[in-house]
Amino acid sequence: xxxxxxxxxxxxxxxxxxxxxxxxxxxxxxxxxxxxxxxxxxxxxxxxxxxxxxxxxxxxxxxxxxxxxxxxxxxxxxxxxxxxxxxxxxxxxxxxxxxxxxxxxxxxxxxxxxxxxxxxxxxxxxxxxxxxxxxxxxxxxxxxxxxxxxxxxxxxxxxxxxxxxxxxxxxxxxxxxxxxxxxxxxxxxxxxxxxxxxxxxxxxxxxxxxxxxxxxxxxxxxxxxxxxxxxxxxxxxxxxxxxxxxx
Numbered sequence: 001x002x003x004x005x006x007x008x009x010x011x012x013x014x015x016x017x018x019x020x021x022x023x024x025x026x027x028x029x030x031x032x033x034x035x036x037x038x039x040x041x042x043x044x045x046x047x048x049x050x051x052x053x054x055x056x057x058x059x060x061x062x063x064x065x066x067x068x069x070x071x072x073x074x075x076x077x078x079x080x081x082x083x084x085x086x087x088x089x090x091x092x093x094x095x096x097x098x099x100x101x102x103x104x105x106x107x108x109x110x111x112x113x114x115x116x117x118x119x120x121x122x123x124x125x126x127x128x129x130x131x132x133x134x135x136x137x138x139x140x141x142x143x144x145x146x147x148x149x150x151x152x153x154x155x156x157x158x159x160x161x162x163x164x165x166x167x168x169x170x171x172x173x174x175x176x177x178x179x180x181x182x183x184x185x186x187x188x189x190x191x192x193x194x195x196x197x198x199x200x201x202x203x204x205x206x207x208x209x210x211x212x213x214x215x216x217x218x219x220x221x222x223x224x225x226x227x228x229x230x231x232x233x234x235x236x237x238x239x240x241x242x243x244x245x246x247x
Contacts, residue, residue, distance in 0.1 A: 026161075027139055035117055042087070042110065050164065059074065064189075065205060065206070072097070072233060076093050076094050088110075091105065093144065116137070139161055143155065143157045157193075158190050158192060182221055191203075210224050
């Protein structure tokens with residue numbers, strides 16, 4: 001339920017904060033989620049290793065777009081490792097637009113960690129006696145640089161919000177407690193892609209199961225469903241991964 005309520009909260013907010021990018025605005029609004037405690041927990045929780053959160057989801061349900069026409073982009077984070085700098089994670093992955101695949105390297109730098117005021121018990125209270133110690137969300141800044149020797153390469157830059165919970169044994173777990181809820185999503189990336197050649201900059205967002213700030217692309221209720229007018233832009237077979245993209 002909290003995912004649906006916050007989805008409505010996001011829709012009701014206007015992205016009008018002066019001087020901020022859409023990515024910065026996204027983070028600002030997420031941090032204002034009334035379901036989150038205002039207490040900053042980064043210093044208490046930064047010692048955990050969050051790398052597994054970003055590679056949890058099968059790539060067939062990681063959806064993304066690039067550009068004004070919502071061209072489909074596939075993003076795969078292949079290797080995520082915690083750096084010696086506690087709040088930084090080194091990233092290796094691949095991007096694919098149409099038939100063009102690029103390797104990229106970069107970092108995610110954690111800026112905030114907040115806790116939900118109420119811990120969900122899931123559908124039919126399945127987690128009621130699981131001993132979960134709380135649900136949380138990481139906010140971070142990312143920059144991923146594609147290989148300059150490959151075609152149509154550039155740099156991804158923006159913010160990410162990733163949800164997790166701590167189980168009874170103090171282990172970090174990908175937060176899928178409410179995965180059957182409408183508008184459930186995780187690992188929300190909001191930002192831009194800028195080409196190395198020229199001055200081209202395009203909006204580029206992606207996420208697990210749903211895409212943040214995706215305008216009229218996603219018309220689904222219970223799950224992601226692309227608007228018919230964008231099907232020609234790579235959305236005809238959303239449940240499958242082209243053979244070439246099987247990293």
